[in-house]
Amino acid sequence: MKRLILIAEFSAIVLAWTIAVPARAYEAGAVAGGGKIDGKVVFNDAVPTRKVIPNKDVEVCGGIRDEPLIEVGPDKGVQNAVVYLVEVAKGKAWPAAGKTPELDNRKCRFEPEVQVIRAGPLDVVNDDPILHNTHGYYGKRTAFNMALPNQGQRIPTELTRAGTVRIDCDAHGWMEGWIYVVDNPYYAITSADGKFTITDVPPGNYSLVAIHSFTGPLQQSVTVAAGKPTNLTIELKKQ
Numbered sequence: 001m002k003r004l005i006l007i008a009e010f011s012a013i014v015l016a017w018t019i020a021v022p023a024r025a026y027e028a029g030a031v032a033g034g035g036k037i038d039g040k041v042v043f044n045d046a047v048p049t050r051k052v053i054p055n056k057d058v059e060v061c062g063g064i065r066d067e068p069l070i071e072v073g074p075d076k077g078v079q080n081a082v083v084y085l086v087e088v089a090k091g092k093a094w095p096a097a098g099k100t101p102e103l104d105n106r107k108c109r110f111e112p113e114v115q116v117i118r119a120g121p122l123d124v125v126n127d128d129p130i131l132h133n134t135h136g137y138y139g140k141r142t143a144f145n146m147a148l149p150n151q152g153q154r155i156p157t158e159l160t161r162a163g164t165v166r167i168d169c170d171a172h173g174w175m176e177g178w179i180y181v182v183d184n185p186y187y188a189i190t191s192a193d194g195k196f197t198i199t200d201v202p203p204g205n206y207s208l209v210a211i212h213s214f215t216g217p218l219q220q221s222v223t224v225a226a227g228k229p230t231n232l233t234i235e236l237k238k239q
């Protein structure tokens with residue numbers, strides 16, 4: 001009986017300790033013999049479009065038009081897909097901290113439409129002479145929500161945890177943008193030809209995610225060897 005009680009007490013202590021310890025933070029340092037991942041993200045199916053019908057502020061926002069739901073080049077490369085490694089405990093340093101990342105409202109579009117940032121500050125800017133109401137969500141939960149009635153207005157906010165943040169405008173229902181908040185510096189955004197490079201990866205096995213707002217995420221294993229490139233072609237499909 002006494003032993004059982006002891007075990008129970010011990011379990012309670014272990015449980016309390018487990019809860020109190022936060023997830024391990026990324027540890028930045030020098031990378032010896034790092035490899036790199038060279039890849040291309042492709043979409044081989046027909047490109048769907050949506051009809052955008054601005055119902056106000058058309059002098060700034062433009063008129064009715066069809067827009068592709070995924071930007072695919074002539075060689076099937078996908079622009080603005082985000083690729084990142086998950087659960088990397090340690091590796092290269094973060095890029096030098098420069099200007100605070102910005103999300104601009106410009107001609108009723110988010111500029112950039114897709115970006116990757118480290119958890120931390122973000123400035124939301126209105127370049128237009130009309131009201132925007134910029135609203136960011138982690139899933140269904142509001143991350144920030146702000147009215148920007150004036151041209152040139154800049155409001156600082158913060159995205160404090162890793163995850164995908166969808167950006168809407170409560171004044172213009174068709175506006176949409178994406179911010180991917182990462183917890184390690186191993187990420188890339190594909191260029192117009194669908195290509196990306198992730199450098200200085202410590203040799204080893206990783207889980208890599210490629211994600212686009214239209215297709216959703218695709219996760220796969222990747223092995224990186226010292227001092228040489230790993231080549232990948234990643235085909236996104238509508239899920």
Ligand SMILES: [Cu+2]
Nearest residue numbers: 132169171172
């Ligand atoms: Cu707007």
